[in-house]
Amino acid sequence: MTTSAAGQSPDSVPRTVETEVLIIGGGATGTGIMRDLALRSIHCHLIDKQDLCAGASGGNHGLLHSGARYVFSDPHSAVECREEGAILKRLAPQCIEETGGLFVAVAGDDEAFANNFANLCEAAGIDCQEISTDEARKLEPHLSADLIKAYLVPDATIDPFRLALENVNHARELNDSTYHPHTGVIDFEISEGRIKAAICKNHHSGELLRIVAKQYVNAGGAWAMDIARLAGCDDVSLLYSKGTLLITNDRLTQRVINRLRPPADGDILVPGGTVSVLGTTSLRTDDLENSRPTIDEVNQNVIEGTAMIPSLADARYIRAFARIRPLVQNGGAGDDRSVARSFSLKDHEDQGLDNFCTITGGKLTTFRLMAEKTADLVAKRLGNSNPCLTATTPMPAGTSCRWTEPGASPKYWYEANNSDDMILCECEMVPQSAIDQIVQCAPGAEKEMTLEAIALRSRAGKGPCQGSFCGIRIGSYLYDRGYYTDRTGLHHMRDFFSERFKGMRTIIWGQQAAQMELAEALHCGLLGLDCLDDVNPSTENTQAPNQHQEDK
Amino acid sequence: MSDATVPTINFKEKAIELLPEGASFDACLTCGLCSSGCPASGIENMDPRKFIRMAMLGMNEELSSTPWVWTCTQCKRCQHVCPMNIDISQLVFLARGNWPKEKKPTGIVRSCELTRSTDSTSAMGLPPDDFVFVVNDVLEEVREQQPQFKDMVAPIDKKGAHFFVNQNSREPMSEPDEMVPLWKIFHLVGADWTYASKGWAAENFCMFSGDEEAWYEVIKTRLDATNELECAVWLNTECGHSYYTMWNAVNRFGMEANFRVESLITYYAQWIREGKLPVNSDWNTQNIKFTVQDPCQIVRKAYGDSIADDLRFVAKKLVGEENFIDMQPNRSANYCCGGGGGFLQAGMTEHRRTYGKRKFDQIMATQAEYVLTPCHNCHSQMEDIGHHYGGAYHVVHFWTLICLSLGILGENERTYLGPDLAKIGL
């Protein structure tokens, strides 16, 4: 695995920590494994070279599939989704909104395909109810007048960030299992058919960390192949598919709206609290590190989505984001969407290692099952016979984990009615006290968190201003608290704005053009963040420039 | 005051209905200019920007029940300063109307009920006969005691009169002598005017209570009365919201008005220019300083700067150009004083005074001894905050000063003058 840290690491003796299991990758699966193992009283460390849900887990619709989407291509997955969805709805309701879903076909779509839908759902045991197109439009006024078919299904939406936070938080509470953000594995110490230690590097501080574990789990998502190769394993073969999604300023529908046709671009519009998420595209790529939305993909999503929901043509979009989906290669070409999305768990014994495994593929909805299978293997190898408890144990709602839920912080703030708890993010109404709690005790909280890390654990920066105002207020507040004490704080602000910008670049038209102009006027004109230092950052830069060394 | 039994409005949906495209909440940049410039910001921990965001975030229960909507006077200053012209007051109005009657501030509800209780449309419930009686009674007295006005009239129900003049109930109910200065002015300029026994009153608390139907009903009575008397101009007395509730209603409800809706201020200015009201500032030998309050309902929400200019023209003529100190900001950008929107009747005294602090500071910054205003609610509020915050200024209506300037202000017509002016011309 590569890091961009060449030449920056100080010559230091790495600190060593010991644990039972090291999990690499803080997405839904990795954090799910962490909790599963903790529930079996197995201690873990979790590392992620960026932060929670930095891969596909943080770059999807947030859709908790009823399974209906897979009845055509992958009935086995469809059933899995149905079952897992039911478990999650029961046990982690705080992460889920039971919105319901619709599958709709419009004039010109394949009617035979549409007609077959109900049967296939029934076969998979998925609730599917046909309704008239008039009824559909009554339920969802934004639907096109050209609807020809409509079916109700039990889709729901899930907040992957909250999920990851709760997983990590619960594991921490259970047995002090620890999560290290911005920490990536750069090497493994291997001898006698076992991994003895993982050498990891904190990309912010440059510090090395040596983690000695009995078992090592590769849940690196799209990076899993690279990680496996670092351990000398050739048996993980992935394809990379980039998907771009858009977020609208306003929630357009109550329910998930799916296009009833063979999967293509812009097929799904998913409500997410107060916004809607439209996507997605699927472009084969080799580039893991620089996934960015392109203008073409954005336009494509809008065009396709408009067929179902005409108001998407004129909607105000506030963000576009792209992430890489790892697709487990099973040989044979074909549309990337049709490569089986079921997961694969490799024990690497034929690669000469007996304490390493890789879990890849899969989808957000079935993360728990993926984690269960992986934890089963790991527990067995540890001689631990505790059963998996994640299908029966409710997910506790950690107080510092609630801030990602849309509407949670405004409600909290309103009810608390404390005028001295000032709002720092006006768009999403995030008060000071939420920021305080996050920096003190949210999963992955550190001595000096970046604004990006704080934003990840809250709704700050997710509204129409996309952080351009609140980044200034939050930065200022953190200085005021003595949390930032030098120019590093300004760099965090600059990096935060730059990161947010990535999401805005391709959707700057209409109102966003005004918002963006104001943002740049503030960040550069008012604050001078474009001239913070003399290093020219004009080269492509996906990671926060490492400024700590230079400023002290 | 949060109550689960208040029905919930979907504010976001309503905003889409009510607000024009481009000026919708979707266009909001969350820049905060509205909140920064709103005297209700901070009351009940709310402000206009938060209101918009809560609407967009779907916090309908909270918005449907926050008492803040009774502290926002719907002055529309937020819209005035907003680069996107977003008008939050419309949703506040909606929220008000949505409150169950028994939860609304009783003072406002009661006033609306009284307004509808007789054909007078008086918020103090003064029936037509009593109004007629008081007017005639006072008129008789003035004719007797002030010989130069022995031929003065105060017509009621004079068909075909040019001006249909309304009357704020406060005067006939509690200080009838305060009606007289305006009669004298009409007399002097030879205006062809009339009161009406039906629909004579000015105030309209039904609009403040968010009750559209009641608002309409009240206006209908007044409109019919004016149409029936075949008057060319419905002339609004020195009262702010009475102008706005009439003018806005005619458009909003598509009513047929066979008359123009105008303000007394316009005519003061006109009559002065024409020489019909030969006012001057000679009486102001002490160079007493005056400022002017721009009632939101007449200036920003209605006529705009042109009537604000007339206000100042009249004021300067009355007190002397050098004795006039404008408050800052002023005209369409002026602050609401907090007397409007039913605030004076809402029983939320502490909030009302908090709201009024900005106005108090504005007045104090001018160091003026008097505030002139053509609005009863502004008048009451500015007096109250003056007492509360320890200001020594007085608040007067224009008619008082016009008559003072012309040397015709009667002994009983000086209630609001301070000791420095009380004796002038007697």
Added chain:
Amino acid sequence: MIEDKRVFTTELAVIGSGLTGMAASIYAINRGISTSLAGNTGAIAYTTGYLDLLGKADPSSCTIFADPWQAIASLRENQPHHPFARVTDEEIRLGFEEFTAFITSCGIKYSSPQEHNVMALTPAGTSKPTFSVPATMQAGVEAFAAKKHCTIVDFRGLRGFSARQFVANLQSEWPRLEAARVTFPNMEHGEIYAEVMARALEVPANREALAQEIKAVAGESEVIGVPAVLGMHNPDEVMADLARLIGLPIFEIPTMPPSVPGIRLREMFEQVFPQKGLTLVPQQKVTAVDFKAEQIQLSLRDNFGPITILAKTVLLATGRFLSGGLQAQHDGISEPLLGLHVSQSDSRDDWYRQYYMDRAGHAIHLAGIEVDDQFRPVDAHGKIVDKRLFAAGVMLAHQDWIRGRCGAGVALATAYRAVNEAHKLLQTA
């Protein structure tokens, strides 16, 4: 209901009431041109109060030019299409002089144009080059230059301005800088806006109370810095009075929007212009402009009905995206009022670079209206649209006012020339 139709006749109609429109109005008033000004005053309330002429000769470099005139000379060579390339140094100087003289005479004193830029302060604790500063910020410029012993005082409840932040970031260059906090009198709770404090300071009693608070934390400092709250209508008086009461010079530092220095300018213009005979239609947008042979007809509305302005010349100064002078759609940028040709990159993909802070800046900011040497808009073929139509300000193409640190410079210089050109035209007619 009978609508009230109003018709105004003027020689010059200025459309857009940002800095450019206001400057144009000043020049017009000074030249005795009967003028009307219409527009929505949005963006001006976001400005810092600093008037930038030119901070960088090359927007893609962070090298600051102490001498803006040198920077302009360099710019004329490197960016021959920049609006500055069409005006002379003399015109720029005169434009600044006239503007600052006017606003100074109206009670908001600004420093007169110099031969050099000054380094001014930002709320983040960084510094930037600017050309003319309000008198209320002058002591800050001097204190920074001389590295005086200074206490920065912030206010409880004012978000986005932290004295500690300011000090933390400037301390290495300015060691004798300290941070303190006070509570603004009678504002002990909740979120407080700079505007509210500024207006409160117009009242002597509030100044006295605040001075006490500041004295208590001033320590050994020689000078006090506060966020921009030093009055709204009489900033110079408020500053002088506070300084007297505290016993130390005091200066203000710009804040994030809503910005008091911007609101000061707006309120001042809205009062002063009508007094000086200008026809002001505030807070209303022009909806149509008809270039008839006899005259140009502009249409607007207010609450009362239609307003028509009949003018002999028109100056378009409607700004960029924020103020609605330009609009971006999926497939291009347009000028919505007159449909003028907008010079722009071929594809939306080129509007913004990949990296936000890329020193090369973003091409979208260079898009805008093309003009000839008389600052008359031209079409895609270089032909002027109407000889009576002029355009000025940041809506013009080939300048990046944000990265180039030349917003006020572009506004004033182009307004100056455009008004002079309009004047010439009016005189020949």
